Amino acid sequence: MHNNYLTLPVVFTMLSNHFPFTYGHSYAWLILVVLLVIGAWIRHFFNLRHMGRTVWAIPVTAAIAIAVLAILIRPQTESAAGTPAVPFAQVAKIVGQRCAACHSDHPTRMASAPRGVKLDTAAEIKAQAQAIKEQAVQTKAMPLGNVTGMTQAERDLLGRWLAQGARIP
Numbered sequence: 001m002h003n004n005y006l007t008l009p010v011v012f013t014m015l016s017n018h019f020p021f022t023y024g025h026s027y028a029w030l031i032l033v034v035l036l037v038i039g040a041w042i043r044h045f046f047n048l049r050h051m052g053r054t055v056w057a058i059p060v061t062a063a064i065a066i067a068v069l070a071i072l073i074r075p076q077t078e079s080a081a082g083t084p085a086v087p088f089a090q091v092a093k094i095v096g097q098r099c100a101a102c103h104s105d106h107p108t109r110m111a112s113a114p115r116g117v118k119l120d121t122a123a124e125i126k127a128q129a130q131a132i133k134e135q136a137v138q139t140k141a142m143p144l145g146n147v148t149g150m151t152q153a154e155r156d157l158l159g160r161w162l163a164q165g166a167r168i169p
């Protein structure tokens with residue numbers, strides 16, 4: 001019975017490393033619980049259908065629940081209004097400490113820069129501004145497994161610099 005109802009949640013959990021906006025969220029545990037319930041609900045549809053009853057209200061309500069969840073946990077865009085300008089030197093220092101071990105011409109933790117994303121120079125950091133926002137500020141997928149120990153304050157600082165237009169000298 002448990003295996004039957006947990007089929008879809010287990011599949012989602014196995015694939016979830018592709019969805020950092022779920023597990024990187026501060027309410028990740030609650031999001032997982034909600035997805036467990038929705039997954040079991042969808043499974044219930046299949047169970048009934050195999051017994052000859054088709055209840056379309058189940059997939060419809062499940063789809064609505066997933067849409068509502070996605071809207072609730074969507075990445076928030078920070079407003080830069082009234083925040084003091086973040087000097088690029090601070091950004092470069094954080095990226096150097098937290099990202100360059102992998103994303104560099106000469107990485108120490110990887111054989112070569114993953115996905116070709118190099119963050120050695122100001123121009124490279126600027127060119128990746130949008131990707132840095134998605135990976136390190138909004139979803140916290142990076143640094144990978146946070147092996148370099150990036151803090152929330154550092155993510156907030158990067159977020160402010162990005163919201164201010166990602167200016168480099």
Ligand code: HEC
Pocket residue numbers: 095098099100101102103109110114115117128131132135136142143144147148150
């Ligand atoms: C321990 C090594 C490591 C560290 C440290 C690291 N990354 Fe990554 N990064 C990776 C790997 C591996 C991938 C490729 C992931 C994949 O292919 O799914 C990646 C991919 C990326 C990508 C491309 C994502 C995409 O989907 O195209 C960006 C952008 C990125 N990292 C930014 C950063 C930033 C910004 C930091 C620092 C805050 C950082 N990374 C720290 C290992 C690391």
